[in-house]
Structure formats: structure tokens, C-alpha cells
Amino acid sequence: MDRRADEVYLDQVDRCSIYLGLLGNEYGCEDAQGVSPTEREFDRATAQGKTRLIYVKGSDDQTRHPKMLALVRKAGGQVIRRRFDNLANLNAAVYGSLVDFLEAKGVLRTSPFDKTAGRGASDADIAAEKLGWFVETARHERNFPLRENTPPAQALAHLDLLENGRPTHAALLLFGKNPQRFVPCAETKCAHFHGTEIRKPIPSYQIYKGTVFDQVDQAVDFVMAKIARTVTPQVGTPASRVDYDLPYKAVREALVNALAHRDYTSNAGVQVMLFADRLEVWNPGELPAGLTPEKLRHPHASIPHNPLIAEPLFWVRYIEKLGTGTLDMIALCREAGLPEPEFRQDGGQWVVTLWRDWLSDAVVAQLGLSARQKTAVSLAKSTGRITNALYQQATGTGRTTAKRDLDVLVTKGVLLRYGRGRAAGYTLTKKRPLIGPNGPTTA
Numbered sequence: 001m002d003r004r005a006d007e008v009y010l011d012q013v014d015r016c017s018i019y020l021g022l023l024g025n026e027y028g029c030e031d032a033q034g035v036s037p038t039e040r041e042f043d044r045a046t047a048q049g050k051t052r053l054i055y056v057k058g059s060d061d062q063t064r065h066p067k068m069l070a071l072v073r074k075a076g077g078q079v080i081r082r083r084f085d086n087l088a089n090l091n092a093a094v095y096g097s098l099v100d101f102l103e104a105k106g107v108l109r110t111s112p113f114d115k116t117a118g119r120g121a122s123d124a125d126i127a128a129e130k131l132g133w134f135v136e137t138a139r140h141e142r143n144f145p146l147r148e149n150t151p152p153a154q155a156l157a158h159l160d161l162l163e164n165g166r167p168t169h170a171a172l173l174l175f176g177k178n179p180q181r182f183v184p185c186a187e188t189k190c191a192h193f194h195g196t197e198i199r200k201p202i203p204s205y206q207i208y209k210g211t212v213f214d215q216v217d218q219a220v221d222f223v224m225a226k227i228a229r230t231v232t233p234q235v236g237t238p239a240s241r242v243d244y245d246l247p248y249k250a251v252r253e254a255l256v257n258a259l260a261h262r263d264y265t266s267n268a269g270v271q272v273m274l275f276a277d278r279l280e281v282w283n284p285g286e287l288p289a290g291l292t293p294e295k296l297r298h299p300h301a302s303i304p305h306n307p308l309i310a311e312p313l314f315w316v317r318y319i320e321k322l323g324t325g326t327l328d329m330i331a332l333c334r335e336a337g338l339p340e341p342e343f344r345q346d347g348g349q350w351v352v353t354l355w356r357d358w359l360s361d362a363v364v365a366q367l368g369l370s371a372r373q374k375t376a377v378s379l380a381k382s383t384g385r386i387t388n389a390l391y392q393q394a395t396g397t398g399r400t401t402a403k404r405d406l407d408v409l410v411t412k413g414v415l416l417r418y419g420r421g422r423a424a425g426y427t428l429t430k431k432r433p434l435i436g437p438n439g440p441t442t443a
Helices: 007-015 039-047 066-076 087-104 128-142 152-158 169-175 212-224 249-259 308-317 325-335 360-366 371-383 389-397 399-411
Strands: 016-023 050-059 082-084 190-192 204-208 228-231 239-246 272-274 277-282 342-346 349-355 413-419 426-430 433-438 439-443
Touching: 016 039, 016 066, 016 087, 039 050, 050 066, 050 087, 066 413, 128 152, 128 169, 128 308, 169 212, 190 212, 190 249, 204 212, 212 239, 212 249, 239 439, 249 272, 249 277, 249 308, 249 325, 249 349, 325 389, 349 439, 360 413, 371 389, 371 399, 371 426, 389 399, 399 413, 399 426
Parallel strands: 016 050, 050 082, 190 272
Antiparallel strands: 190 204, 228 239, 272 277, 277 349, 342 349, 413 426, 433 439
């Protein structure tokens, strides 16, 4: 064609409905401004508000051209990208994304999982006592319009939890006698590790089944029973204030969100892992179109993945349906002197991380610590304390060097010293310190 190449490919971007980007290892020929056609196309699609589907070849980013790696990261900051290893993976991923696109546009219409009836399910699979508890609690919490003695079928119909008179998957997950008979993957695995890594043997491991309400309550109890708490007497009152390593409401919010918004068609369950320094909650699924991890840190719309499950959770005040859950977690952790929660997409899993102490990986990286001092932080996180002798053994240093390194960590507000002589030791500062003219003070 008697046209410049950049005019042609940018015109194609302007005319397309979907921009599908395949990012490999090479960056491509650069123009006078040092930008490749691939990045020009991506930027044009972004500026034009096009639907962008980005696929990254392979998992080894070290072999990529530096500018291509930067483009991969830029794309990942704006959209949920997928990786592929071969043509079959790519075909399957593109097919799934295009089906999702057509469904979002209303071109394809299929019943969502929570709205379809459980195979072979009948009203006999609904626990009347669980439904009765729900109606009573919902009336108390939010003036639910039905009375306590409402027949189960009528209550389910009111909540739109019947399909042709049969209980839907949502009904079974919320009020079923045995939800796992119809949705085997509907379980929550909770594991507690004493250190900061996944290591066997696992000190405590439980798999919770039952309804969504059961799993939320059991998982919350599992976490709160295994984290430290501080009881502070209140002046002038017999009551005492109880503070935990993690705010109770933030833990509950993370777990409710995982069970309410997970993808129940996945064979994976919700996974809760409590480490010495953090709580990680993994659930199968991805963010709805239009939302990104960064947008969750600002006011945003509520877009429940399972609206028929979310509605009953709202009535009994497990959720608010205002898109405030992530904002509440952020505020609660700030008030407790902890780092803000982290939200990330890890393949087909959505991950929320709540930090038990202020020394997150990002904070440690900013403190300017030596490799030996980072070892001291890791040891203190894993064991709860560290001594000069333990530090010498771990780093191969002498007593004088060990004392100097540990004193620097005290000055930076990372460690607190206790005891004297051979009984001396160091523990981690529990809250983010404020460094003033007289040294660090606990925030």
C-alpha cells in the first residue's frame, strides 16, 4: 500500500472492537522516539478505550528485551494479562476471553452458576433451621420483610433462589444440608505456619465445609485463635480492651469477600494461610471487567461475582454491597499501625495479604539494611526474638560485629532490646515507629 506502516497499523487499532496483544521476548524496531509498533498500538488502544486482551508468552521474564519487559509490566498495571506457553494454551485463553467479552456485551446469554439449579437437588436438600436462622437474623439486622415462620419454599422464592421450583447452587451453598454434595470444591482450607514460608510439617491445618456462613465463621475463628492478643485494662471501667495482631474486622472482611466472590466453577477452594508476618487469603476467580487492584484502593462500584449469594450475605450484615470492603480493610489496618493490605491477581487466583506487623517486604527494602541485618529480621519474625549468639551463628560474625548490627536495627526502630548481659535479647517492634529527635517511638 502507498501508505506509511505506522498509519496503517494505528488505523487498524482505531477501527477494531478488540485489541489483542501478544507480547513475546523481542521489543521490535524502534521509531525516532525509541518506541516500537507494539507499544504504539497498545497506547493507541488505551487512548481509544478499546477492550484490550493481553497475552504474555512464557514465564521467564529474564530473557525479554528490557523495553518489552517494561511494556509487559505497564500492561499488567492496567489490565489482567494472561501467560501462555504454547498455541493450545493461547487458543483456549483467547476463546475464553472472547466468550466473556460477548457475554458482557449481551451477545451471549447463559445462566450464571449461582442461578442454575443443583443437579438432582430438591427442597429436601435445604436445612429449614438454617433458613429460619437467616430470616430471624435478617429481620433483626435489616428489617427483612418475611416473618420467622415463613415456609422455606416461599423464603427461597423471595430471594430468587429457585429455578423451576428447585434449589439453585446459591441456595445450596447458603442453606444446604450438605452443599459439598453439589459443589465439591466449596470448601475453605486453613493452614498455620510458624515461619514466613510454606514449610512441612504444617503445625495446624483444617478443611472447613458446610454453608458459606459456616465457612466464614470457622475460618475467622481459626485465624483469630492463632494470633497474639493484648488485653489492656480500661481506666474507670471493669472492661478491658483486646487488640489482636490483625484487626478482627479486616480478617472477617477478607474471608467474607473470598467466599462471596470466588469462582465456584473452579476445582480450587478458598485457601487461608497464616504466617508469622502475614495472613494470605486465596480464592479462585478474577476481578470483574473494569476493576483493577489499584482501583480497589479508591471508591468503586460493587460488582459481586455471585449476586444471589451476595444478597443474603447483605441481609445478615456479612457484607454491605457498596464496594467498601477493600476500603474498610485499608482503613482498619492503617488504624492498627499496620501496612495497607495487598491485592493481587496470581493466575486464576485472587490474593489478599494482611500484614501482621509493619515490616512488610516493601518496608524492609526501604530501610537500607545489610544482608546480615535482613537475616536478623527474618529470624526475629520466625522465632519471635533474636539474641547476639543466634545472630552470630546465623551470619558467621563475631560478637562485636553482631552487637553493632543489632544496635543499628534498634536505632532504626526495627528491634527492641530487653534484658541485660547474657539474658539480653531483641524482639520486633510491633508497630511502625516514628523517628524523632530522641530516636524511634512506637506509633
